[in-house]
Amino acid sequence: MRMLIGLFTSNLADLQMEAAWCLHELSHSQDPEVVEACLPATSYLLTYLSGHSTALTELCLYTLGNLAVETKIVKKQLLPQGIVPVLASCMQSPHLAVQEGAGYALSQLLQSKESTEEIISLVLDSGLSQHMLRLVCSNLEQGMGVAVEFAWCLHYIICSRVNNSLLISQGTLPTLGQLLLALASMTTTSAEGLELLVCPVVRCVSNLLAEDEPCGGELQAQAEGLLRAVFVFIRSFLPRHLFIVQECLWLLNNLTADDPTLCSALLSLDLFPSLLQLLHCQKASVLVLTVLCNIAAKGPAHCQALLQKARLPSLLGALALSDDEAVNQVLELAYLLFLHWPEAAIDFVDQSGLQALERHRENLLLREKVEALVRIASQLAAPSQNCPLEDSA
Incomplete structure (x- = not known):
């Protein structure tokens, strides 16, 4: 040496x-x-x-x-x-x-x-x-x-x-937000190698949005453009770079977690069907359902709009997922919908939702939530019809 x-x-x-x-x-x-x-x-x-x-x-x-x-x-x-x-x-x-x-x-x-x-x-x-x-x-x-x-x-x-x-x-937030808009426009010409930059930038924005002090207001001027950019990345990098899709969904989760305006924007834009298409993607379903829960948690108006966009049968279909974490998120979503929009419980019972829940009663991780949801749905639907599957708990 x-x-x-x-x-x-x-x-x-x-x-x-x-x-x-x-x-x-x-x-x-x-x-x-x-x-x-x-x-x-x-x-x-x-x-x-x-x-x-x-x-x-x-x-x-x-x-x-x-x-x-x-x-x-x-x-x-x-x-x-x-x-x-x-x-x-x-x-x-x-x-x-x-x-x-x-x-x-x-x-x-x-x-x-x-x-x-x-x-x-x-x-x-x-x-x-x-x-x-x-x-x-x-x-x-x-x-x-x-x-x-x-x-x-x-x-x-x-x-x-x-x-x-x-x-x-x-x-930092609006500057990186503007960068994401620029990167989304670059995917129209070539997305090769772009994921190497998109990944850390999306993570930076996501983690800053997750701070204890709300700072999402700094992105309000870019809100719609940022939502569109997220879905441009999802379309461009699926299925080859699924990790980018997951990062984008995590950003979408942090954008919608505490912001009713962005939840409304997501529902009103033509992007929402693209989100629902990811519902049965194994490595994306939990995050998609988390975003849907964010929307449902904002109250009756958001629940009503959500059910108009995402028909109940598609949500019921998610109960057939093999991932316990995903099913748990479906149960959480159903609870929020019943809480803020009781009419959803009636439709749930009418469309054999209780029977769909039955398959998860023996799952120790899900049993408590399943039984609670059966009880809530049965009670809410009872005034309009007699429910055949009352909870015995």
Whole structure:
């Protein structure tokens, strides 16, 4: 290692580059002893980030990123050596390759278990979040790789919840909302590779919306466009990238959780049939039903509109799903519909809903909810007809 560092710090550019490649190969090792042996090189790797060779700077960034993810010792050494301000300087580089490498190195630091306590506060205090946001949203045609790396950086920061109020105050939500609209328009020409950026951006918006303090109002101006963008992604990435569909449905859940206006918009737009088509998609059904529950929870008017759009037979059909979690969500939806729109219980009984519930009585996880729903439906339907399946509990 001493000899390698000697070659790495030589004045011969070709020799220096070959030594840098050797360090880079070593940084991929899963052996902690190899990583620890590389520690004496970190100060030189950081020093050369301020050099004139773009290729060397890029290689040093990826080597530091590889080292940073392996061990606590590296992080403890890199932070005092000033890796955060050095990466901040690399983010200002005019070279996309250097910007992308800086994003990679920073994302490796932010993923660590120690990042919440040690690194994220330092990054936020350095004002880097605004620079990240700028890089995520600019030059998408040529700098998609840069945008992807810094979108993941933002995701790790938001997930830590160290200071999301700062990010919200900086206009992160509407800025990322506008980016999603732009990405949705790009899917009309080519969706290849776009999922790499859509995924972290959708996660960022979803997690900010899940904050304790309501902040969805910042997206009101983009509400309809954002709903349409979500369904553009669903149509574009189904079935090849089902994980993106799941991320989009989670965003839809967080958008509708506390916002009656967005629930109404979802019902009134021509998007709702596309949502119902996902009801029997195995990895999407639970999230679809969760969104339907969000709508039903908003009261009688929303329940009535929901039943006009999603006919009861389609909801009853969901009781035949094999996933207990999905069936549980169907039961929750039925309860909300009966609570806010009792007429739904009469239709439920008339259309053999009680018989559909019977198949789940022996399921220990669902039995209590099933029996409660049978009782409620029977009571609500009793004034109009005699119900043959009264609950004996």
